[in-house]
Amino acid sequence: MSFEVQNLNFSHDNSFLIKDLSFIINNKEIGYVVGDSGSGKSSLFNIIAGLIKPNSGEIICNGVYFNNPTTFLAPENRNIGYVFQDFGLFPHINVKKNITYAAIKDEKYLDNLLKSLNLKEHIEKMPFELSGGQQQRVSIARAIMRNPSLLILDEPFSNLDTVNTNNVIKLITNEINLMEIPCLIATHDHARLESFDKVKKVIL
Numbered sequence: 203m204s205f206e207v208q209n210l211n212f213s214h215d216n217s218f219l220i221k222d223l224s225f226i227i228n229n230k231e232i233g234y235v236v237g238d239s240g241s242g243k244s245s246l247f248n249i250i251a252g253l254i255k256p257n258s259g260e261i262i263c264n265g266v267y268f269n270n271p272t273t274f275l276a277p278e279n280r281n282i283g284y285v286f287q288d289f290g291l292f293p294h295i296n297v298k299k300n301i302t303y304a305a306i307k308d309e310k311y312l313d314n315l316l317k318s319l320n321l322k323e324h325i326e327k328m329p330f331e332l333s334g335g336q337q338q339r340v341s342i343a344r345a346i347m348r349n350p351s352l353l354i355l356d357e358p359f360s361n362l363d364t365v366n367t368n369n370v371i372k373l374i375t376n377e378i379n380l381m382e383i384p385c386l387i388a389t390h391d392h393a394r395l396e397s398f399d400k401v402k403k404v405i406l
Contacts, residue, residue, distance in 0.1 A: 210259030283345030
């Protein structure tokens with residue numbers, strides 16, 4: 203099974219930001235989205251997540267149509283784990299409640315995830331009490347706890363030091379293999395992608 207984008211088009215300010223984009227990412231693979239700043243990487247992720255409607259094209263995840271000429275699946279029905287550039291944490295609830303919001307995986311899984319991401323001591327803190335790197339790791343944990351069919355990570359290493367970056371890479375590799383799902387990553391830290399086993403480039 204796989205994640206597919208076929209002939210995707212999206213226009214912004216009367217010009218096409220994404221034009222005739224097609225690619226396939228198999229389960230257990232990383233799709234590395236390449237493009238200059240402003241080329242549409244975040245827009246592509248938002249389209250896949252259902253937060254923006256494309257002009258045309260098809261998006262299919264393991265046989266389920268997210269978009270086609272007659273279908274638009276609501277964001278809450280796409281089962282996507284999405285790590286936003288700005289983290290997207292709920293400011294009024296603590297770390298644990300953020301991570302377990304809409305979670306499917308159990309408490310034992312949560313405990314192991316907190317250890318892997320060095321978050322156990324921060325579990326009762328509010329988002330404003332965390333550093334940027336800690337908030338980023340909370341967002342990654344929340345995405346994984348959803349047991350998603352697709353994992354999307356927009357600049358997931360931007361606020362992480364070397365140790366935590368390596369931990370996140372190891373975690374993502376393990377999780378997409380265990381869950382047997384595809385993953386899409388946009389990052390300026392190109393060297394980090396060499397740490398992943400199966401990487402396929404998607405050029406915007």
